[in-house]
Amino acid sequence: MDPIRIAVVGVGKIARDQHLPAIAGNRAFSLAATVSPHDPGVPEVPHLESLEQLLEDGPAVDAVALCTPPQVRYGLAAMALKRGIHVFLEKPPGATLAEVAALESRADKVGATLFAAWHSRFAAGVAPARAWLAERRIERVEITWREDVRVWHPGQAWIWEPGGLGVFDPGINALSIVTHILPRPFFLKTATLEIPANRAAPIAADMHFCDTGGAAIHMDLDWRQTGPQSWDIIVETDAGTLKLSNGGAVLSLPSGTEHAEDHEYPGLYARFATLIRSGRSDVDVDPLRLVADAFLRGKRATTEAFID
Structure with missing residues (x-):
C-alpha cells in the first residue's frame, strides 16, 4: 500500500x-x-x-x-x-x-x-485510567494545570488574542483527558478568568464543574508558575484514588504506579492513518465546548499586565 x-x-x-x-x-x-x-x-x-x-x-x-x-x-x-x-x-x-x-x-x-487531534489523550496513562474508572463511582476530581508561559510559549502574541485561548491552550489538554476518562458527562457551574490588563485572553482560571451524577470537578489553571510544572489530575472514587501526573504520562492507582515512554504524537498519526484508510473522521469538540462555556459563563477579573 x-x-x-x-x-x-x-x-x-x-x-x-x-x-x-x-x-x-x-x-x-x-x-x-x-x-x-x-x-x-x-x-x-x-x-x-x-x-x-x-x-x-x-x-x-x-x-x-x-x-x-x-x-x-x-x-x-x-x-x-x-x-x-x-x-x-x-x-x-x-x-x-x-x-x-x-x-x-x-x-x-x-x-x-x-x-x-487531542494529543494528551494518547499519553501513556490515559487509556488504562479510562478503563479503571469505567467501573468506579466518581466522588471528586481535582485538576491542577500550572506552567510557565514564558517557557512554553515565548513571544507567541497570537495566543493572547481572541481565539488564541490564553491559558486554555494548555488547559484544554487537561480537559481532553478528563472528558475522555470520566464515565459521565460534566458541565461548568462557575468560573473566574484572570485576564492581564494588557491582554485579551486569560492567564489563569479557576473553574468548578459537576458531572451528571453530582460529582464535583475543580480545575486550577495558571500560566505564572515557575520552577517545577504541574500537570496533574486526581480522581477520588469508591475504590480509592487515581492520579495522572506529568500530563497523563504517569498513572498512579491504589495498586501501584505505572510509567511509560511518551507516544502521544506517534499515537495521533497512527490514528490518523487508520481513519484515512477506513474512510472515517474523528471530530470530538467536547474539550473546546467546555472552554467556550468558560468564556460564556465565567466572571472576568483584571490582573496585572503581562510582559513577555
Whole structure:
C-alpha cells in the first residue's frame, strides 16, 4: 500500500518537536512538503510559502497537518477539503465551535477525513485510567494545570488574542483527558478568568464543574508558575484514588504506579492513518465546548499586565 503523502502546514515549535518526528517514524506516511511563510522548512523536502501555492504548483498531497494558530485554521482546512484532501487539525481544532462543525460537514460531503487531534489523550496513562474508572463511582476530581508561559510559549502574541485561548491552550489538554476518562458527562457551574490588563485572553482560571451524577470537578489553571510544572489530575472514587501526573504520562492507582515512554504524537498519526484508510473522521469538540462555556459563563477579573 502506498504511503499517504502529507504536508505540514505551519513549521513552528510543535511541528518540529512533534509532527515531523512522528511522521518520519510512521511508514503509513511520507512527508511530501512543508508550508510556511516564515520558516525555511527541512532539507530535501519541497517547501512552499502558502497552502494555496502548494495546491496549485507544489507536489501532490493526500493529507495536510495544520499546525498554524487556530484563528487562521478554518480557511486552510476548507481549502484542502475542497480538493478532497484529508485534514489533521492540531488542538484546538478551531477558533470557534461553529467553524469546526462547518468543516465536519464539508469533510463528510467530499468524503475526506477530518481529525481533531487531542494529543494528551494518547499519553501513556490515559487509556488504562479510562478503563479503571469505567467501573468506579466518581466522588471528586481535582485538576491542577500550572506552567510557565514564558517557557512554553515565548513571544507567541497570537495566543493572547481572541481565539488564541490564553491559558486554555494548555488547559484544554487537561480537559481532553478528563472528558475522555470520566464515565459521565460534566458541565461548568462557575468560573473566574484572570485576564492581564494588557491582554485579551486569560492567564489563569479557576473553574468548578459537576458531572451528571453530582460529582464535583475543580480545575486550577495558571500560566505564572515557575520552577517545577504541574500537570496533574486526581480522581477520588469508591475504590480509592487515581492520579495522572506529568500530563497523563504517569498513572498512579491504589495498586501501584505505572510509567511509560511518551507516544502521544506517534499515537495521533497512527490514528490518523487508520481513519484515512477506513474512510472515517474523528471530530470530538467536547474539550473546546467546555472552554467556550468558560468564556460564556465565567466572571472576568483584571490582573496585572503581562510582559513577555
